[in-house]
Amino acid sequence: MKNLSPKTITVGLVVLALLLIFPMVVTQIFPLQIMILVFMYAMLGVAWNIMGGYAGMFSFGQAAFFGIGAYTSSFLLMTFHVNPWIGLIAGGVVAALVAAAIGYPCSNLRGHYFAIASIAFAEIVRVHFNNWTLMNAAEGISLPMLDESFVNFMFHTSKVPYYYIMLAFLILALIVCYFVATSKMGYYFRAIKESHDVAEVLGVNVVRYRLVAIMISAFLSAMAGTFYAQYVLYIDPESVMLLAISVQIVLLSMLGGAGSVMGPVIGAAVLIPIAEVTRVWLGHRGTGVDMLIYGFLITIISVYQPQGVWGLLSRIGNRIK
Amino acid sequence: MNKAICLDVKGMTKWFGGLAANQDIDFFIEEGEIVSIIGPNGAGKSTLFNCITGFYKPSSGKVSFFGRDIYRMRADKICKLGIARTFQVVQVISDMTVLENVVTGALLRFSTIGPATDKAIEILAFTGLIDKKSFLGTELTIADKKRLEVSMALATQPRLLMLDESMAGLTPVELRQIIDLIKKIRSQGMTLVIVEHVMEAVMEISDRVIVLNTGKKIMEGAPKEVCSSPEVIQAYLGDKYRVVC
Amino acid sequence: MPEQLLQQIVNGLLIGFMYSLIAIGLTLIWGVMNIVNFAHGEFLMIGMFTSFWLFTMYGLDPLFSIPICFLLLFLMGMFIYRFIVSKVMKGPMLAQLVVTFGIGIFLSNLAVYLWTPDFRLIPPTILQGTWEFGELNLSIPKTVASIGSIITSLCLFLFLRKSKTGKAILATEMDREAALLMGINTERINSLSFGIGAALVGVAGAFLSTYYYIYPQVGGLFGLIAFSIVALGGFGSIEGAFIAGILVGLAQTLGGFFFDPAYKYAIVFMIYLITIWIRPQGLLGW
Numbered sequence: 001m002k003n004l005s006p007k008t009i010t011v012g013l014v015v016l017a018l019l020l021i022f023p024m025v026v027t028q029i030f031p032l033q034i035m036i037l038v039f040m041y042a043m044l045g046v047a048w049n050i051m052g053g054y055a056g057m058f059s060f061g062q063a064a065f066f067g068i069g070a071y072t073s074s075f076l077l078m079t080f081h082v083n084p085w086i087g088l089i090a091g092g093v094v095a096a097l098v099a100a101a102i103g104y105p106c107s108n109l110r111g112h113y114f115a116i117a118s119i120a121f122a123e124i125v126r127v128h129f130n131n132w133t134l135m136n137a138a139e140g141i142s143l144p145m146l147d148e149s150f151v152n153f154m155f156h157t158s159k160v161p162y163y164y165i166m167l168a169f170l171i172l173a174l175i176v177c178y179f180v181a182t183s184k185m186g187y188y189f190r191a192i193k194e195s196h197d198v199a200e201v202l203g204v205n206v207v208r209y210r211l212v213a214i215m216i217s218a219f220l221s222a223m224a225g226t227f228y229a230q231y232v233l234y235i236d237p238e239s240v241m242l243l244a245i246s247v248q249i250v251l252l253s254m255l256g257g258a259g260s261v262m263g264p265v266i267g268a269a270v271l272i273p274i275a276e277v278t279r280v281w282l283g284h285r286g287t288g289v290d291m292l293i294y295g296f297l298i299t300i301i302s303v304y305q306p307q308g309v310w311g312l313l314s315r316i317g318n319r320i321k
Numbered sequence: 322m323n324k325a326i327c328l329d330v331k332g333m334t335k336w337f338g339g340l341a342a343n344q345d346i347d348f349f350i351e352e353g354e355i356v357s358i359i360g361p362n363g364a365g366k367s368t369l370f371n372c373i374t375g376f377y378k379p380s381s382g383k384v385s386f387f388g389r390d391i392y393r394m395r396a397d398k399i400c401k402l403g404i405a406r407t408f409q410v411v412q413v414i415s416d417m418t419v420l421e422n423v424v425t426g427a428l429l430r431f432s433t434i435g436p437a438t439d440k441a442i443e444i445l446a447f448t449g450l451i452d453k454k455s456f457l458g459t460e461l462t463i464a465d466k467k468r469l470e471v472s473m474a475l476a477t478q479p480r481l482l483m484l485d486e487s488m489a490g491l492t493p494v495e496l497r498q499i500i501d502l503i504k505k506i507r508s509q510g511m512t513l514v515i516v517e518h519v520m521e522a523v524m525e526i527s528d529r530v531i532v533l534n535t536g537k538k539i540m541e542g543a544p545k546e547v548c549s550s551p552e553v554i555q556a557y558l559g560d561k562y563r564v565v566c
Numbered sequence: 567m568p569e570q571l572l573q574q575i576v577n578g579l580l581i582g583f584m585y586s587l588i589a590i591g592l593t594l595i596w597g598v599m600n601i602v603n604f605a606h607g608e609f610l611m612i613g614m615f616t617s618f619w620l621f622t623m624y625g626l627d628p629l630f631s632i633p634i635c636f637l638l639l640f641l642m643g644m645f646i647y648r649f650i651v652s653k654v655m656k657g658p659m660l661a662q663l664v665v666t667f668g669i670g671i672f673l674s675n676l677a678v679y680l681w682t683p684d685f686r687l688i689p690p691t692i693l694q695g696t697w698e699f700g701e702l703n704l705s706i707p708k709t710v711a712s713i714g715s716i717i718t719s720l721c722l723f724l725f726l727r728k729s730k731t732g733k734a735i736l737a738t739e740m741d742r743e744a745a746l747l748m749g750i751n752t753e754r755i756n757s758l759s760f761g762i763g764a765a766l767v768g769v770a771g772a773f774l775s776t777y778y779y780i781y782p783q784v785g786g787l788f789g790l791i792a793f794s795i796v797a798l799g800g801f802g803s804i805e806g807a808f809i810a811g812i813l814v815g816l817a818q819t820l821g822g823f824f825f826d827p828a829y830k831y832a833i834v835f836m837i838y839l840i841t842i843w844i845r846p847q848g849l850l851g852w
Binding site: 183184187188191193194195198199206 | 374375376395396397398400401405406407408412413414415416417421424425426428429431432433434437473474476477
Binding site: 052056058060102105106108109111112113115116117119120121123124127128130131243247250251254258287288289290291292294295296297298299300301302303306307 | 596600602650653654657658659660661662663664665667668669670671672673674675676677678679683782786790793794797826828829831832835836838839842843846
């Protein structure tokens with residue numbers, strides 16, 4: 001991983017400045033909602049990327065961590081009136097612990113086997129929450145209304161604060177990912193992705209580093225989950241733990257470019273608006289056209305652009321050089 | 322002068338189902354030696370390597386490294402103690418550059434990238450790959466890949482280096498280069514164990530040769546001795562007959 | 567209680583045979599080309615709809631639409647392999663994983679678009695009713711489907727063991743490089759296996775349509791269960807998948823009976839996780 005060039009930093013700062021003034025310029029709700037979703041999925045993608053793109057564990061069960069985050073903070077708020085910010089941390093910790101517990105026995109699984117194990121795990125979690133009376137089972141949790149304030153992590157009159165909070169979360173995730181990618185951990189993750197043998201022969205404790213990757217990923221995903229709960233104020237297993245969410249996360253990461261820090265952000269910026277717009281324009285009568293296009297897109301991307309947009313850009317970049 | 326015992330293997334046995342890939346193998350390596358392990362295909366050389374370095378769990382036996390018991394220890398721990406190895410089928414990280422590959426190895430002894438990179442550059446200069454440091458693992462020739470693998474192993478700063486067929490499939494020029502590299506590594510005081518088929522190389526660099534056949538050690542001695550042993554010739558000829566059939 | 571238990575065991579067997587038939591196609595594809603077909607459930611759905619429309623439009627009984635389902639899905643499988651899957655075989659692992667997901671989403675939503683998300687049922691035809699043995703009820707369509715599953719699996723087994731093509735498929739499964747060296751056109755074997763895998767699940771779809779709801783999303787759950795079965799049986803093992811399918815069917819109904827029906831699918835996934843943890847090669851894998 002090369003150090004950041006002045007050019008990269010400039011581009012980054014310009015984009016950031018544009019994002020910061022976006023809500024002041026665009027006041028309609030719909031674009032703002034899309035942007036918030038883009039940030040949220042970008043964060044989930046960044047979290048996936050740490051374990052998938054870098055460490056090579058292709059998880060199709062990220063929705064479980066997302067859901068666990070959402071449920072932990074919502075449950076704490078509903079039952080014990082715990083502040084959502086504390087719930088946010090608690091959700092991350094719970095998700096990371098669950099990730100470690102499931103990741104440990106799976107520490108020898110690679111490729112397809114890991115992917116299917118992650119689906120199985122997420123489905124078990126979903127089925128369990130659908131039947132867990134303490135968590136209101138399939139009925140879901142409606143969050144109690146609190147006064148609008150940053151401390152309460154709740155805003156009723158405007159979505160703009162959510163926009164900035166989610167943007168801040170995303171930036172935090174990017175910083176974590178950048179730190180991971182450029183540190184010893186990142187090198188070791190990439191060795192593990194290549195093969196367990198090559199990692200072990202270089203003295204890498206494969207089990208431990210894989211667990212670290214899964215736990216970081218779970219923690220960040222759970223943070224996004226708590227955000228979602230506070231944003232929508234209602235969660236149920238079918239809205240936060242669906243396989244479709246997990247697939248979406250993998251897909252946008254691949255589209256943007258797995259194994260690069262910014263890849264998932266690019267992927268989310270491309271895919272989520274398309275998904276949302278087609279859903280609103282074409283999906284309202286349940287015709288399936290939105291998902292039809294989506295499925296087509298996935299297939300085309302895997303066949304023709306499996307390295308993602310980032311891979312394409314860097315190849316073009318190399319050619320120019 | 323009495324040298325320290327670097328590696329001490331006793332009664333190493335590995336069963337695969339009903340087949341003994343290694344059976345009751347004893348040998349030791351002194352510090353600073355180059356010892357070659359030879360034998361026909363399927364003699365159990367790679368299995369022995371894998372059992373010593375923790376990639377297989379041996380069925381029974383004893384292994385100690387500078388007096389420390391490493392029997393059935395995890396591979397990464399053994400590496401940390403100071404045994405580095407290469408694989409028969411070359412293993413490098415294909416989406417990393419040559420430099421990054423070696424940095425990954427060096428990170429075993431450094432916690433940050435900076436000093437690990439310095440170390441890696443030093444090693445690449447030593448192994449002669451420095452000009453190709455920005456190449457991707459996949460862009461290298463097989464000879465360079467093997468050289469890279471050796472560089473990665475050296476980057477972990479081992480006390481014992483075990484090379485599994487680093488010379489197979491090379492051109493005579495490339496072979497010369499790798500032999501020179503091994504001699505160079507040795508001149509730095511490294512202990513080496515190599516599995517090799519290329520007999521001229523074995524004869525040239527080894528202090529001692531261990532011969533395996535069908536999972537057992539059949540002979541051990543100076544290269545010349547081994548070469549003229551009827552038992553060894555028999556083992557190899559047997560192998561050749563099998564190939565011809 | 568004993569009668570109820572017996573009934574549950576019978577139910578488990580009946581669903582289990584169905585699972586076996588669905589899973590053998592998946593395990594064949596997986597074993598030969600090391601690709602997980604995440605669209606397998608959707609192939610099943612296509613088979614079910616084919617049978618449904620043949621019945622609705624031409625009054626063809628699902629039993630007679632089996633050969634048509636077989637042929638249609640076979641061609642579809644070959645087509646999908648040739649034009650999509652084969653193109654990602656040399657690509658990154660992630661693309662191999664995702665591509666069949668894309669196909670699955672595309673197919674199920676194509677079905678929604680063409681035929682709406684409604685649930686449909688083929689009214690009882692030749693196969694209807696139940697056989698009663700004292701307290702024990704044996705649904706006729708399910709029993710026939712089970713027998714069909716056994717026969718189909720046996721045909722596949724014999725095809726792989728006896729025919730030249732079948733042996734070539736097995737050889738490719740064991741060692742692709744060696745098969746290539748022996749002059750086997752592994753690319754042709756791939757597309758053939760993909761076609762056969764799809765055709766088998768098409769047959770399963772026709773049988774399943776005689777007693778199960780037909781709707782675009784029906785494949786999702788069956789697909790996931792099929793993965794667990796394949797893992798349990800040993801990836802690529804036809805016999806393993808057949809036995810594991812029965813075991814999973816039993817585990818699901820008995821689990822639902824003794825614990826909580828709501829968890830019956832969770833039990834299936836639990837079996838998967840425990841299998842790959844304790845015995846990664848599966849029951850009959852190497």
